[in-house]
Structure formats: structure tokens, C-alpha cells
Amino acid sequence: xxxxxxxxxYQVFRAVALAVVVVSLIAPLLWMVAASFKTNVDIYxxxxxxxxxxxxxxxxxxxxxxxYLQFIGNSLWVAFAATxxxxxxxxxxxxxxxxxxxxxxxxxxxxxRVIPGVSLLVPWYYxxxxxxxxxxxxxxxxxxxxxxxxxxxxxxxxxxxSLPEELEESGQVDGxxxxxxxxxxxxxxxxxxxxTAGILSFIFxxxxxxxxxxxxxxxxxxxxxxxxxxxxxxxxxWGGLMAASTVVTLPIMLIALFVQKxxxxxxTAGATKx
Amino acid sequence: MASIASTQPSGxxxxxxxxxxxxxxxLFAAPAMTFVGALIIFPLAWTxxxxxxxxxxxxxxxxxxxGFANYLEVLSDTDRFWPAxxxxxxxxxxxxxxxxxIGMAVALxxxxxxxxxxxVRVAILLPLVATPVAVGMMWRLIFDPNIGMANQILGWxxxxxxxxxxxxxxxxxTTIFIDIWQWTPMVVLxxxxxxxxxxxxxxxxxxxxxxxxxxxFRHVTLPLLMPTVxxxxxxxxxxxxxxxxxxxxxxxxxxxxxxxxxxxxVYAYGLSFDYNEYGISSTVLIIFFLIIIGSxxxxxSRRKKGAL
Numbered sequence: 090x091x092x093x094x095x096x097x098x099y100q101v102f103r104a105v106a107l108a109v110v111v112v113s114l115i116a117p118l119l120w121m122v123a124a125s126f127k128t129n130v131d132i133y134x135x136x137x138x139x140x141x142x143x144x145x146x147x148x149x150x151x152x153x154x155x156x157y158l159q160f161i162g163n164s165l166w167v168a169f170a171a172t173x174x175x176x177x178x179x180x181x182x183x184x185x186x187x188x189x190x191x192x193x194x195x196x197x198x199x200x201x202r203v204i205p206g207v208s209l210l211v212p213w214y215y216x217x218x219x220x221x222x223x224x225x226x227x228x229x230x231x232x233x234x235x236x237x238x239x240x241x242x243x244x245x246x247x248x249x250x251s252l253p254e255e256l257e258e259s260g261q262v263d264g265x266x267x268x269x270x271x272x273x274x275x276x277x278x279x280x281x282x283x284x285t286a287g288i289l290s291f292i293f294x295x296x297x298x299x300x301x302x303x304x305x306x307x308x309x310x311x312x313x314x315x316x317x318x319x320x321x322x323x324x325x326x327w328g329g330l331m332a333a334s335t336v337v338t339l340p341i342m343l344i345a346l347f348v349q350k351x352x353x354x355x356x357t358a359g360a361t362k363x
Numbered sequence: 364m365a366s367i368a369s370t371q372p373s374g375x376x377x378x379x380x381x382x383x384x385x386x387x388x389x390l391f392a393a394p395a396m397t398f399v400g401a402l403i404i405f406p407l408a409w410t411x412x413x414x415x416x417x418x419x420x421x422x423x424x425x426x427x428x429x430g431f432a433n434y435l436e437v438l439s440d441t442d443r444f445w446p447a448x449x450x451x452x453x454x455x456x457x458x459x460x461x462x463x464x465i466g467m468a469v470a471l472x473x474x475x476x477x478x479x480x481x482x483v484r485v486a487i488l489l490p491l492v493a494t495p496v497a498v499g500m501m502w503r504l505i506f507d508p509n510i511g512m513a514n515q516i517l518g519w520x521x522x523x524x525x526x527x528x529x530x531x532x533x534x535x536x537t538t539i540f541i542d543i544w545q546w547t548p549m550v551v552l553x554x555x556x557x558x559x560x561x562x563x564x565x566x567x568x569x570x571x572x573x574x575x576x577x578x579x580f581r582h583v584t585l586p587l588l589m590p591t592v593x594x595x596x597x598x599x600x601x602x603x604x605x606x607x608x609x610x611x612x613x614x615x616x617x618x619x620x621x622x623x624x625x626x627x628x629v630y631a632y633g634l635s636f637d638y639n640e641y642g643i644s645s646t647v648l649i650i651f652f653l654i655i656i657g658s659x660x661x662x663x664s665r666r667k668k669g670a671l
Contacts, residue, residue, distance in 0.1 A: 106472055110469055133510050186392060219422065221607065330504070
């Protein structure tokens with residue numbers, strides 16, 4: 090028992106190595122947040138790298154003058170709508186594809202994970218600008234569903250594969266129709282899977298940049314596009330830029346930490362099936 | 364599966380409910396398939412069509428069918444196209460190599476439970492969910508040649524300032540570094556899920572037989588983990604080939620003034636939306652798509668043959 094307190098060389102090595110990993114992952118993020126509380130004069134002064142007086146002027150600039158409250162609203166609305174619509178379409182589809190072993194249909198949906206987004210944007214831009222829909226929320230939400238629907242189907246197919254069919258069968262013996270058994274038995278049991286798919290879909294939609302870059306208008310801009318307001322041709326407003334970056338990415342990181350278990354299971358879905 | 368599919372709903376159902384239950388397979392799948400068909404398959408088909416036309420300028424302009432002329436033009440373009448192919452392949456290859464090696468090392472370190480594990484997992488999750496554009500901006504400040512922290516740290520150990528993202532030759536390696544920073548955690552999570560699912564017995568048996576740690580990894584753990592490694596390479600490789608956000612955030616349009624980080628995705632984007640060369644850009648996209656499919660196919664077929 091006395092040996093338990095002694096550390097083996099491997100344990101020491103592991104502690105040091107993991108500390109290096111943690112610091113190199115966290116330090117840049119902390120640096121970004123720290124810079125967002127500095128004046129531009131302090132950012133340019135290497136003597137004030139760590140010892141500086143925190144100011145809020147960058148955040149007032151971002152939230153007041155740069156209209157960020159509206160862009161936060163846009164990002165929330167687009168991510169929320171794309172996620173809900175993807176779940177409505179994706180949950181039954183994933184169920185069918187899992188239960189009826191629709192391998193080819195599943196492959197078609199999952200192809201969307203492989204296709205470069207630009208190759209959709211060109212035809213979409215053609216069609217939707219002729220319909221004068223570019224710049225509105227409809228097209229933006231549809232485009233984000235291109236990312237979230239395949240994700241939802243992929244995650245939930247794995248989830249339904251792991252749910253035993255016997256539960257539904259016993260429900261049908263008790264007089265439920267097949268659809269009734271899906272609604273009353275399978276759906277409630279799938280809550281964790283649906284939560285995982287929904288959370289991942291929201292994160293990926295929130296972070297998406299390319300679709301909004303082409304399809305959003307001045308009033309429908311999402312946060313990742315709005316960041317570029319702080320990058321001028323001649324100079325960069327570093328304080329404002331770091332505050333804007335923090336406003337975009339800090340909320341999503343905090344949400345992810347609260348629901349860490351779901352995020353990890355969603356990101357690693359299908360990894361161990363071989 | 365067959366048992367549920369063949370179960371007939373009880374006879375007292377009304378017409379619609381009975382029909383719905385009998386056809387639920389396609390009823391459930393149809394909405395999603397329609398969305399995919401209308402907004403993914405149809406646009407893809409149109410991209411193929413556009414790649415055979417001289418479409419350019421306004422989206423309302425007339426265009427003419429030109430056969431494979433665009434393909435000839437693109438494939439003989441050693442100025443922009445082939446350098447973009449090389450950058451795409453180089454970016455993906457180098458990033459993947461580092462991500463898999465570092466990711467494997469970290470996953471092995473995290474494999475057995477230990478105190479403080481929670482904090483490491485938090486640190487691993489943060490870069491993964493961070494918005495890529497914001498990540499690009501963050502590194503842009505850190506790598507700024509004049510005020511960035513990177514050159515200050517180099518200064519402490521006596522190395523002169525580097526141009527990083529601003530240099531014509533250092534820009535691409537710097538963006539590869541950013542990709543490695545953000546996405547190695549993804550590889551760690553996937554490999555860790557694979558490791559956790561492994562049975563302990565083969566490893567224990569090898570230990571009893573006197574195999575050292577490296578031998579156990581090389582001859583026991585790694586072969587068992589190989590399917591998961593392939594999944595990690597596939598998922599990460601597809602995304603790395605398509606990298607756009609951090610390149611656009613750090614270098615802007617066209618991959619910088621010398622196109623120093625212009626990959627195929629960035630090139631195709633610029634052709635479409637900066638120059639409105641829809642025909643040529645569709646051609647680049649089709650070739651790009653074939654490269655992605657080809658490398659996926661090569662990887663999965665080698666796996667089936669057991670070569671990997």
C-alpha cells in the first residue's frame with residue numbers, strides 16, 4: 090500500500106506531457122480573451138503583455154456601434170431553425186434507414202458530408218438570385234441544413250442501430266401500430282441521441298462561415314461573417330477584432346462544456362463500428 | 364428487421380393510417396430524401412452541366428455549351444490550378460500526418476484513468492467547438508510579425524522574428540499549424556473512443572508474455588485499433604481537403620496577394636464569387652470532387668484488402 094504514493098517515471102512523464110498539451114490548447118484562447126480587454130495601445134506594447142488595465146471599450150464598440158446584437162440574433166435564429174428542421178426531417182429518415190437497412194439511401198444523404206460546399210453554392214446562387222431570395226433568411230437556413238441534416242442522420246442511424254427492436258415488437262403485440270410504436274416507444278428512448286444530434290447540428294451551424302458569406306445580406310449577416318467588419322484594407326482594429334471573435338466563440342464553447350458528454354458522443358459517432 | 368417490416372397493422376385501421384403504416388419505410392425517408400435530391404443532387408448535376416459551358420458574368424447571362432474546353436483549359440493551367448492542387452494535397456497530407464501521430468500519442472496518454480482527467484478533456488474539447496473564423500483571427504494576432512506573441516516567445520530563446528502568415532513561403536506551413544491546433548483534439552476523441560472499446564485481454568496476454576510497452580502497442584493495440592484510425596483519417600482528411608474558413612480568415616481572398624495559401628476550395632470560391640467565372644469554377648469543382656472521392660476510395664479499398 091505504501092507504494093501507491095510513489096509515482097512511477099511513466100506517471101511523471103504523463104503528467105508533464107499532458108500539462109504541455111493542456112497549456113498549448115488553452116493559452117491561445119486565453120490570449121484572445123485577454124487582448125479583447127486591452128486598448129489598442131496596450132496590444133501594441135509588448136511590455137503590457139500580461140500587466141494591463143482591463144477595459145470594456147472593445148465590447149461596447151462591438152455590441153453598440155457594430156450592431157452585433159442583431160448579428161447574434163441572426164446567428165441564433167439560423168442555427169435554431171436549421172437544427173429544428175433537420176431534426177424533423179432527419180429523425181424519421183434515420184429511423185427508416187436504420188430499421189429497413191436502406192444502405193444506398195443513407196449513402197446518398199451522407200455524400201453531403203463529402204461534397205465541397207462551393208459546388209452547391211454556385212447553382213444555389215444561380216437559382217436563388219433569379220428568385221431574388223439571396224440575402225434572406227430562407228436560403229441561409231436551407232444552406233445550413235445542408236451541413237446539419239447529414240450530421241443528424243449519421244448520428245441517429247448509429248443510435249437507432251443500437252436500440253433493440255424487441256421493444257417495438259412488444260409494443261405492437263400490445264396493440265400499437267408500427268408508427269405508434271415508433272412514436273410512443275422508440276422516440277422517448279431516443280431522447281439522448283436526438284439531444285446529441287441537435288447539439289452538434291447547432292454548433293456546426295453556428296460556426297458555419299462559407300454559406301453565410303455568399304448568401305447573407307447586410308441585415309441577415311451571421312456572426313462569423315460580421316467578424317470581418319473589423320478587418321480593414323489598411324489596418325486592423327485588433328481590440329475590436331478580438332472582442333468580436335470572443336463574442337462569437339465563447340458562448341458556443343461554454344454551451345459545449347455544459348453538454349460535454351453529448352458533444353463527445355456526437356463527434357465520435359460511428360468511430361468504433363469499424 | 365424483416366419481422367417488423369412484415370408485421371401487418373391490425374385490421375380496424377382507417378384507410379390513411381393503414382396506408383401510412385404499410386408504407387412507413389418511404390414515408391419516413393421521403394422528406395429528407397427530397398431535400399437531399401432537390402438541394403444537393405440537382406445542384407451537383409448542374410455543376411457538371413455548368414462545367415461544360417462558358418457561363419460567366421451575370422447569373423442571368425446566356426451561356427453556350429463548349430464541351431470539354433474548360434477541362435482542357437484548367438488541366439493545362441500551371442499558373443493557378445496545379446499549384447492549388449499541390450497546396451491542397453500538401454496541406455492535407457502534412458496536417459493529417461501530424462494530427463494522427465500527435466493524436467495517437469495523446470489518446471494513449473489519456474487511455475488509463477487518472478486524477479485531473481476532466482480538465483484535460485475540457486481543454487481538448489475547446490478548440491474543437493471554437494468557431495474556425497474566430498480561431499483564424501486569434502492566430503492572426505498571435506502570429507503578427509510586429510506585435511504577435513509568437514515572435515516575442517522566439518525572442519526570449521534568442522531566435523529572430525519570423526514573418527509567419529505574412530511570409531510568402533511561411534504562410535502555408537503556418538495555416539497547417541493552425542489546422543493541427545484546432546483538429547488534433549478531434550483525432551484524440553475518435554482514437555480514445557476506439558481504445559476504450561478495446562478489450563483488455565490481448566494487451567494483458569502480451570504483458571504476461573513479457574512484451575514491452577512499444578511491442579504491445581505496435582503488435583497488439585495498433586492492429587486492433589486500425590479500423591478506428593482509418594475512420595479518423597477519412598473524417599479528418601475530407602475536412603482538411605475542404606479547408607476554407609481559416610485560410611480565408613488569415614489570408615483573405617485568393618489565398619493572399621501571391622496566392623500563397625490558395626487551395627482548390629479557395630480557388631474555386633474566388634473563381635465563382637470574385638470573378639464570376641462559373642464555367643471554369645465548376646470545372647475546378649468537379650475535378651476537386653473527383654480527387655476527394657478518389658482518395659476516399661483508395662483508402663477504403665486498401666483497408667478491405669488488409670493492406671492497412
